[in-house]
Amino acid sequence: MLLTEFNPNAIRSEFPLLTREVNGRPLVYLDNAATTQKPRTVLEALEAVYTHYNANIHRGVHTLSQEATQAYEEARTTVAQHIGAPERESVIFTSGATAGLNLLANLLTERYLLEGDTVLVSEMEHHSDLVPWQLNAPRKGAKVVKIPITDDGALDLEQLQALLHRERVKIVAVAHVSNVLGRVNPVAEIARMAHAHGVLVVVDGAQGVKHGRVDVQELGADFYAFSGHKIYGPTGVGVLWGRRELLEALPPWMGGGEMVGTVSFEGTTYADLPFRFEAGTPPYIQAIGLGRALQFYHECNQQAVSEHENRLMRRGYEGISQIRGLRVLGYSPDNAGILSVTHPKIHHYDLGVLLDRMGIAVRTGTHCAEPLMARFGITGTLRASFALYNTEAEVDTLIAGLERAVGMLA
Structure with a gap:
């Protein structure tokens, strides 16, 4: 209610x-920007899995596996509704925002960056949305350039516009909300500016996901990542959302179980979204807890x-x-x-x-x-x-x- x-x-x-x-x-x-405490309903949801229906998901025909799978996929639906995703298949469970941002830096570098290209990263960015680009962009001869902030802590949109005109920009990476200042960045405006130049926009939503209503479509983001423990959920689980057509154009990041279609020594095919990015046993118990945390958050208004x-x-x-x-x-x-x-x-x-x-x-x-x-x-x-x-x-x-x-x- x-x-x-x-x-x-x-x-x-x-x-x-x-x-x-x-x-x-x-x-x-x-210390809630670092991690939030967990409500009793989340703790009870985690205990219920461990004591009543703990089983590996998507792999078993037995009752426990079917129940765990259903709860996990219901959590995916809850996440999609929470962030305004147009379909649940574009919601990928990860181990946290850091994992999602590293996945993107790796795959987008390989898919989009060429020698001489630029990735723009805001000067207020968390290391998790800066260091992955520094690790990956040089592999293709691309560079990482900062978007400056003003003396009062706002992102300098005039400088951003100048950089979009001056540099050969392929990607803009920006926090929805600064984890130091609490500054709420105008992501929708940034996205309009970037898209006018054919540039992709990656948003670190670790702090933004609990700042009122989040709608990734209204924000105009191409990708949005966040962690469950920042919004009253468990640690060890996060979400990466991306526009479906962009995710479908990317290859898997990790190989293993569940992300495949068929496997042989002659060649392997890959699963459809979201499973191609969820190799191995996913954090299904944590994801179920995250789903319950988001329900609790909504019930609180x-x-x-x-x-x-x-x-x-x-x-x-x-x-x-x-x-x-x-x-x-x-x-x-x-x-x-x-x-x-x-x-x-x-x-x-x-x-x-x-x-x-x-x-x-x-x-x-x-x-x-x-x-x-x-x-x-x-x-x-x-x-x-x-x-x-x-x-x-x-x-x-x-x-x-x-x-x-x-x-x-x-």
């Missing part, structure tokens, strides 16, 4: 881990959740910006529930350690986005990221904790 009025205090009881204490304090978990997280972010910004010396990097009121904080004299790690002693879990470091850190001339940030179960009281605890920590260290 869809909850039209979203109440984070009421929903917290669905997350068993949130009841624990850390260092004698109630846990305040604000995903738009209401997004608005709630945005309110928490704005409240956090208003309080943190009043603490002397603290700076919130690339803040915009339209960002997606992430605050990255720096101090000119205090190391982010020291702040994070002191917050942990107060029971507050945040992330410190470069967040796998070193080029972005270099752009702003810093070594890292303290990052607080919000989820549907976080409350205004927890934001206030964070603000008070930071004020205390800065007072101790400054």
Whole structure:
């Protein structure tokens, strides 16, 4: 049942881990951009597979295999509906966003890149959508060029347009939402610009998939990848979606069981979508858990959740910006529930350690986005990221904790 009025205090009881204490304090978990906690319904779905119908899928005629297969394919349908995919066959289960992006970098390099071509990658990109292109593009004599960002953390669309005119671009790789800044990139506009030049658009949706409604067709993306554990699902499972005609033009990435049609020493044929990209035993239990997580997310009203997280972010910004010396990097009121904080004299790690002693879990470091850190001339940030179960009281605890920590260290 869809909850039209979203109440984070009421929903917290669905997350068993949130009841624990850390260092004698109630846990305040604000590391949701790294991974989210799991609701009871997801934990129960995983237990149900292991205790009632665990069997390898697509291979057995016996009852357990048939039940597991049905649940796995129902999860694929749920994912397709969640991201607005026109058909379920274009949804491929992977081990995570990193696996999907590496698959694309490998196969698109082989299929589309020639010597002298360019792959454009945003300056705010996670390493998972930069390093794979650096690994693969040089194999064909192609190069990777950054799309710069502005001083306030926005993607520089004028520079993107100039690069599309100046370079021989074949692929644009961009995050839907920055995992450091929370900046929501105008993917639909980027896609229009790129497609006008015949350029493919690869979107890292690891943070964007839980930022309200996602529709890959409206975004104009050619490919979209995300991880299950970022959206209340299990680890070890992710999704790669691609336009069907593009996926069908690509060869398999890995060989093994299930991705074949027929096999002989004289030659092998390959299965249709999506199975040609799901070699071996897929993460079927994790995928079933992801399907249940997405159902849970929808029942909570995903738009209401997004608005709630945005309110928490704005409240956090208003309080943190009043603490002397603290700076919130690339803040915009339209960002997606992430605050990255720096101090000119205090190391982010020291702040994070002191917050942990107060029971507050945040992330410190470069967040796998070193080029972005270099752009702003810093070594890292303290990052607080919000989820549907976080409350205004927890934001206030964070603000008070930071004020205390800065007072101790400054």
